[in-house]
Amino acid sequence: MAVDYTVIVVYLAGMLAMGWWGMRRAKSKSDFLVAGRRLGPVMYSGTMAAIVLGGASTIGGVGLGYQYGLSGAWMVFTIGLGLLALSVFFSARIARLKVYTVSEMLDLRYGGRAGVISGVVMWAYTLMLAVTSTIAYATIFDVLFDMNRTLAIVLGGSIVVAYSTLGGMWSITLTDMVQFVVKTIGVLLLLLPIAVVKAGGFSEMKAKLPTGYFDPLGIGGETIFTYVLIYTFGMLIGQDIWQRVFTAGSDKTAKWGGTVAGTYCLVYALAGAVIGTAAKVLYPNLGSPDDAFATIVKDELPVGVRGLVLAAALAAVMSTSSGALIACATVANNDIWSKLRRAVRREDDEEEHDEVRGNRAFILVMGVAVIGTAIVLNNVVEALTVAYNLLVGGLLVPILGGLLWKRGTAQGALASVIVGGLAVVGLMATYGILANEPVYYGLLLSLAAYVTVSLATPATDAAVLTAWRDRLAGRGAPERVSEPVAAPQ
Numbered sequence: 001m002a003v004d005y006t007v008i009v010v011y012l013a014g015m016l017a018m019g020w021w022g023m024r025r026a027k028s029k030s031d032f033l034v035a036g037r038r039l040g041p042v043m044y045s046g047t048m049a050a051i052v053l054g055g056a057s058t059i060g061g062v063g064l065g066y067q068y069g070l071s072g073a074w075m076v077f078t079i080g081l082g083l084l085a086l087s088v089f090f091s092a093r094i095a096r097l098k099v100y101t102v103s104e105m106l107d108l109r110y111g112g113r114a115g116v117i118s119g120v121v122m123w124a125y126t127l128m129l130a131v132t133s134t135i136a137y138a139t140i141f142d143v144l145f146d147m148n149r150t151l152a153i154v155l156g157g158s159i160v161v162a163y164s165t166l167g168g169m170w171s172i173t174l175t176d177m178v179q180f181v182v183k184t185i186g187v188l189l190l191l192l193p194i195a196v197v198k199a200g201g202f203s204e205m206k207a208k209l210p211t212g213y214f215d216p217l218g219i220g221g222e223t224i225f226t227y228v229l230i231y232t233f234g235m236l237i238g239q240d241i242w243q244r245v246f247t248a249g250s251d252k253t254a255k256w257g258g259t260v261a262g263t264y265c266l267v268y269a270l271a272g273a274v275i276g277t278a279a280k281v282l283y284p285n286l287g288s289p290d291d292a293f294a295t296i297v298k299d300e301l302p303v304g305v306r307g308l309v310l311a312a313a314l315a316a317v318m319s320t321s322s323g324a325l326i327a328c329a330t331v332a333n334n335d336i337w338s339k340l341r342r343a344v345r346r347e348d349d350e351e352e353h354d355e356v357r358g359n360r361a362f363i364l365v366m367g368v369a370v371i372g373t374a375i376v377l378n379n380v381v382e383a384l385t386v387a388y389n390l391l392v393g394g395l396l397v398p399i400l401g402g403l404l405w406k407r408g409t410a411q412g413a414l415a416s417v418i419v420g421g422l423a424v425v426g427l428m429a430t431y432g433i434l435a436n437e438p439v440y441y442g443l444l445l446s447l448a449a450y451v452t453v454s455l456a457t458p459a460t461d462a463a464v465l466t467a468w469r470d471r472l473a474g475r476g477a478p479e480r481v482s483e484p485v486a487a488p489q
Helices: 004-025 029-037 041-052 057-098 101-112 117-147 149-198 201-208 223-238 237-245 251-282 289-300 303-345 354-375 379-403 410-431 437-456 462-472
Strands: none
Touching: 004 149, 004 223, 004 289, 004 462, 029 149, 029 354, 029 462, 041 057, 041 149, 041 237, 041 251, 041 303, 057 117, 057 223, 057 237, 057 251, 057 289, 057 303, 057 354, 057 379, 057 462, 101 379, 101 462, 117 149, 117 237, 117 289, 117 303, 117 354, 117 379, 117 410, 149 201, 149 251, 149 289, 149 303, 149 354, 149 462, 201 251, 223 237, 223 379, 223 437, 237 303, 289 437, 379 410, 379 437, 379 462, 410 437
16 A cells, blocks of 8 residues: 555645645735636646536445446536536626625625625535535545544645635635546546446346436436436536636636536546446445445456546545635625624725735634534535535526516515525425425425515616626626736646
8 A cells, every 4th residue: 555655645735735835925915725716628627627526426426336337427517518508607796706605696686785604604514514524535535544534624624724724716726626636537547448348247247236326317307307317417616616616717718618528527526427337236235325435446446547546536525625714714704704894894994904814814713613523523425415505595586587577676685585495494394305396396485475566666786786787797896906827727
C-alpha cells in the first residue's frame, strides 16, 4: 500500500498548494466569492461537473448499480438532467444578475422583502449538504488507513476548510479542476474498464445476473419520479450550483459550459451503474451496497492504480464539500448576518470593513460547524434527504415563480417559503425522513400558497419589475471589480 499512500498524500498536499495559490488571486469580494466572474468555458465546465458529482454520486452511484443494476444510474442521471435544464433555460439570465446568492435574486425580483427567510432555508440546505460530504471522508480514509471515524472526518474536513478559507472560490475552482481530471481518469478511464473486464465482460454479467439488472426502469417509476423532484429541481435552485453559475465569464460560457458539464454527468451516471453491476458479479453477498465501491477498488485494482482511484473518490467528496462550504458561508454572511447587522445599526453608523477577510472568517466558522455536526451525525442518506427536501419544498416555487411569472409577489413568495418549509418538516416527522410524501405534498402546498397569496395581494411595484428586467437583460449597473488577472481558460 506504500505506493497508494504516496499517491494520496501527494494529492492532498497538492490541494493545499492550490489553496495557497488561490489566496494570491482573491483580492476582492468578487474574486473571493465568485472567482471574479471570469471563468472560461473549459474551467467552468470542469468545475461545474466537479461540484455536482460528489461522494453520493460516486460511492452512492456504484452502490445503486450494485443493488439495482443499470437502472441505478437514475439518481446521478437526474442530477445531470437538472444541470442541463439549468444551463439551457436559466443560466444566462442568472449570470447577468451579477448577484452573489439566491436570496439576493429574490430580493431583486420581489422588492427586497423575501431574502432573510429564504436565506435561512438555503443556509440549512447548504450546511447539511456540506455535512453529508464531510461524513463521507470516514468511509474513504477507513479504506485507506483503517482510520478512526472521527479522526478521518477531522482530517478530510480540515484540508477542505484550509484551502477554502485561504483563497475562497479561486482556490476551490483550481482544486475542483484538478479533482475533475482525477475523477475522469480514476473512475471513467481506469475503474470502469477494469471492473467490466474482471467481471468477465457484459456477456458474462448478463449470464450471472437476473434480467432486471439490465432493465433501464428496474429501480421503479416512483423512485425515478422522486429523484426528478429532488435532484433535477434541486439543481435548478441550489446556492452551491448558482454560485458556480456566477463565476462564468459570459452568458455563452454559462450556457454551453454547463451543457457540457451536464452531459458529462449523464456519462458518469452510467459508468457508476456499470461498475456497481460488475461488483455484484464479483461480490454477490456484500453486507451493504455502499461497500461495493471500496471493495472492488481494494481487491481488484493493481498497486498505484488503486491509490489513484481512491484519490478520485476523495476528489469527488472534496469538490462537493468545498462548494457546499463556501455556499453556506456566503449565505450566512451576506443573507443573514449582514442584514441583521444593518438592522441594528443606524445608517450613518455603518463601518467600512474588509469583505474578503469577513467572508474568509465565515468560511472558517462554518467549516468548524460542519466538521462538528458531521462527527455527531451518522446517516448520510437521511441528512442529504433533509437538505434537498427543505430546498425543493421551501424554495423551488418562489424562485422559479419569480423567473417565470410576473404576477408573483413578495407576500406570495414569503408564504410559499414558510408554508412549504414547515410542511416538509412536519411531514418528515409524520411519514419519516426517507418517505416520498414530504416533498410531494410540501411542493403542492408551497405552490398553492404562492399562487393564492400572490393573486390576493397587490402586484409587485412596476419600478421593481423594471429594475428586475433590466438586470435580467444585463443592463443593471455592474459591480466594481479589481484589476483582473488573466483567467485560465
